[in-house]
Amino acid sequence: MPSGLLAELLAGALEDAAERRNVLPLAELESRALAAPPAIDGLAALAPRETVHVIAEIKRASPSRGSLAAIADPVALAREYAAGGASAISVLTEGRRFQGSLDDLRAVRAAVDVPVLRKDFVGDEYQVLEARAAGADLVLLIVAALDQPTIARLHELVLQLGMTPLVEAHDAEELARAADLGARLIGVNARDLSTFELDQDLFGRLADDFPPDAIRVAESAVKTPEDVARYRAAGADAVLVGEALVTGGDPAAGVRSFIAASAF
16 A cells, blocks of 8 residues: 555545545546547557657646646647647646646647646546546556555556556566556656655666566656656656656757657
8 A cells, every 4th residue: 555645645636536526426427428539549649669759747846846837827838748749748637736637637638639648646436537527548547556456447447438547656566566457558657656756767677577568658857858868778668757848948849859869
């Protein structure tokens, strides 16, 4: 089970989802999810290619750094990312520590043509249905936050709703658990979500442990094009970047520079 800050974040996300459920009952939410336009194929959008894919993140704040950027207009930022060549947009929907919302996700989904990821601390079916109803194409599932029966159940629901699960691991055991799910899109987060400490070399150490048919995503510890080049050299098919893009001043140029850094 999760510990430290991750446990706090998951508990808060589940409490907030329970409050929303009091307003929008499960049956009505399920109807909205099933009536939503079909999800974009995340695996196709992030399939390995000659250059790295950038999953560009709309991120106002984090527990480790506090406020990062106001982002009054997430739609404008998402369009900048797409113009720069981002293959997907990650939208943080956690409100307590990351200052995100499902409204951000809905707005971004309506504004761009690339897949949109719901990045949150997902622990029950209601949150997965919320993601689909809001237009998400991908949903983050964090191995460290969930026991295996729970993550297997949620992984299957994400697939049944036509979305793509991004299964996040932080060590070899968690990566093996992701593989046991049959996950096709797997991320290694350089940030330990229990302590929020960074290990920039973690992806490289685990790269050979990915299932051969999985798309490999490197998450966190991307500040410069050189960081992207290092991840690409270690075998990353995609990088998920937030802080460097929201604080860099020119999001489209930032995305382009990261993609260019992977061309070798």
